[in-house]
Amino acid sequence: MSSTDLGEFAVSDYGYHVFFSSTNKQENDTIKLNFKVKAPRDAHILLSPTHFPEEESPVYEIVLGAGENTFSTIRRKQLGEDKAYRHSEESLVSPDEWRGFWIEMKGNKIQVGRKGSSAFMEWQDPEPLTIKYYSFCCWNDATANFRIN
16 A cells, blocks of 8 residues: 555554555655644654564654653654654644644655744764655554545
């Protein structure tokens, strides 16, 4: 299934269960992922070189609205150390309205932004991964709804 076939879907636990190919999101060695999310907090996006990576495998995990919707982060493995961190005074994600975001990876740089805005968080990986798949989840006590553009 390609990401354009996804439409809207919900996830309600921490675990990446469905993976999508990033090949239709690549253009000139740049991966661009546009999506909307409706969640109270903890919307997780995984960028991975492999299908169903092990917990300790090298991946990029981006969390929007972590820590009760007070910060966002980019990690180099699932539940790993924060490589980029952005504190937020206002709630980044919302349980009541769809909010648009984008993720772009070009070379060794990952950027994350809100739809129509410049990046609010970025990180340069000294040993960049070749991304082939992406997936979504949330923290265990929340439900996140996603729409892929």
